[in-house]
Amino acid sequence: MVTESVGIGNIMDVEDVKVKSRAQTSVDGIMPKLRIQHVSKSFQSKHGLTYVLEDINLEIQPGEFVCIVGPSGCGKTTLLNIVAGLEKADKGEIWANGSKVNGAGTDRVVIFQEAALFPWLSVVKNVEFGLKLKGIGSRERREMALEYLKMVHLSKFQHAHVHELSGGMKQRVAIARALAMNPEMLLMDEPFSALDAQTRWILHYELQNIWMKTKKTIMFITHNIREAVCLADRIILLSTTPGRIKCEFFVELPRPRDDNDVNVAEYSTRIMKELKSEINKVVKCEMDTDSCVECDIKCTTEEPAKTDIGGGI
Amino acid sequence: MSILKRVIFFALLVGLWELLYKCGIWPEYVLPSPVTVCKTLIRGFHDKTFLYGIAISMKRIAIGYGLSIITGIFLGLLIGRIRICEETLGTLVSGLQTLPTICWLPLSLLWFGLNDKAIIFLVYMGAVLSITIATESGVKSVPPLYVRAAKTMGAKGWKLYFEVIIPSSLPHIITGMKQGWAYAWRSLMAGELLIVGLGLGHLLMVGRELNDMSQVIAVMIVIIVIGIIVDRLFFIKVEQRIRERWGLAKG
Numbered sequence: 001m002v003t004e005s006v007g008i009g010n011i012m013d014v015e016d017v018k019v020k021s022r023a024q025t026s027v028d029g030i031m032p033k034l035r036i037q038h039v040s041k042s043f044q045s046k047h048g049l050t051y052v053l054e055d056i057n058l059e060i061q062p063g064e065f066v067c068i069v070g071p072s073g074c075g076k077t078t079l080l081n082i083v084a085g086l087e088k089a090d091k092g093e094i095w096a097n098g099s100k101v102n103g104a105g106t107d108r109v110v111i112f113q114e115a116a117l118f119p120w121l122s123v124v125k126n127v128e129f130g131l132k133l134k135g136i137g138s139r140e141r142r143e144m145a146l147e148y149l150k151m152v153h154l155s156k157f158q159h160a161h162v163h164e165l166s167g168g169m170k171q172r173v174a175i176a177r178a179l180a181m182n183p184e185m186l187l188m189d190e191p192f193s194a195l196d197a198q199t200r201w202i203l204h205y206e207l208q209n210i211w212m213k214t215k216k217t218i219m220f221i222t223h224n225i226r227e228a229v230c231l232a233d234r235i236i237l238l239s240t241t242p243g244r245i246k247c248e249f250f251v252e253l254p255r256p257r258d259d260n261d262v263n264v265a266e267y268s269t270r271i272m273k274e275l276k277s278e279i280n281k282v283v284k285c286e287m288d289t290d291s292c293v294e295c296d297i298k299c300t301t302e303e304p305a306k307t308d309i310g311g312g313i
Numbered sequence: 314m315s316i317l318k319r320v321i322f323f324a325l326l327v328g329l330w331e332l333l334y335k336c337g338i339w340p341e342y343v344l345p346s347p348v349t350v351c352k353t354l355i356r357g358f359h360d361k362t363f364l365y366g367i368a369i370s371m372k373r374i375a376i377g378y379g380l381s382i383i384t385g386i387f388l389g390l391l392i393g394r395i396r397i398c399e400e401t402l403g404t405l406v407s408g409l410q411t412l413p414t415i416c417w418l419p420l421s422l423l424w425f426g427l428n429d430k431a432i433i434f435l436v437y438m439g440a441v442l443s444i445t446i447a448t449e450s451g452v453k454s455v456p457p458l459y460v461r462a463a464k465t466m467g468a469k470g471w472k473l474y475f476e477v478i479i480p481s482s483l484p485h486i487i488t489g490m491k492q493g494w495a496y497a498w499r500s501l502m503a504g505e506l507l508i509v510g511l512g513l514g515h516l517l518m519v520g521r522e523l524n525d526m527s528q529v530i531a532v533m534i535v536i537i538v539i540g541i542i543v544d545r546l547f548f549i550k551v552e553q554r555i556r557e558r559w560g561l562a563k564g
Contacts, residue, residue, distance in 0.1 A: 085465075086465070110461070118459060118477070119560065120481065121480075129476070132476070162560070164560070
């Protein structure tokens, strides 16, 4: 298989990648969709000041699908919230679409882990929500909402109540609601982590199709490496306490990718090895000091099993 | 079936009443027969005295209760969302809530005199605090996720309140309105009994003054029936719809 060799060959060193991407922007003069500059964030806790994020620098190009991966508590969600304008960074700046981020904005719509649909509105009215706030007339916004509901294959459920939908359907409505805003970029905060494996598989497929159709810039947070490999053009690995960019990977596999694809599995294993040391750090931090055995178990179980790889199509 | 059960139950109750009357233990002016009460009811509606009474009472409660809904929700939002209001107004409201509404009567009489305004004020004071407190708890239980989601979709300022915070706290607000209605209805009757000026409460007092027990009972029945109608036809329906929407009740 050709793709396999391409896939593995593309895992580069961080330094190389950085040089390459910087050079690209300066030569072509393309403005990045999102520029995160020297962002740091700390929280006051019982044990004193905890640094969640330290000097994060990241550029995301238009139409790029970037996944941010890291062990729990590494500040992935905090970073996304800062980009969304829902939280303020202690230091540093965020530039989105050439202007400085100062609070939430409709150019950066967030899709949360829980769908956050409003139970007092029907499905289609939920999709219309942002359009109504924009002041779009009722007929026009209904048409637009239906168009996006069609994109996530939920036209049939337009008049349903939110609680009548399954978890996966809710998340699809949330995606339709975000897309209806026609934002410059989508910020997705572990949107599929509460779903079962089958539903997640379907949604990975659907999200890739939507992304290829709409070419939105997507920043996707996940702790699931397989998911990141399946979806992203580029994977940013965050280290933990404090959260720093540890390294980045480019994934150049053909799309739409499948969770169980051999190459995807191979890639995940490589990245998992990088992440292992970070997970050990979390374990040391959160568990008792003598829990080294446990950390080994944790790492090995999260690595893709051999049998999985065979399931690729 | 449930209707049939209820009809049988109430028929038995009326039968028992008739039986007690037939035994002749108490004189007619202490315990009138159901037939007499029924006749009084028909006469009351026929010569329109009950209808006027109901109309006047309803007008008072509509004004007082309506005002209390508007200000109650407004105060609840202030207390629920703004820290300084919670620390100041919130304390005042929870303090005033312990005061029985009828304790406002002397103040009301001195401020407004023996008239409609005094009764409306009582109705207002009866309902406003429970609506305020319910709205406050509703606002405080709005999931922060809804607010964040709405903010990223461009909800700001008053739009955030009207599109997210108020709808999200609607279940609490309706519960508060229901409780407020019960308080308002009680204070209305208390006010009308003590402050002369027509209305259903006044009809009750007329019955007492004329020693007409059948009128007293007939007016009491009217008051109960109106209470039931408002509760069943309005609040229960609204609550049920909300529960369906929110997915709290199946079927």
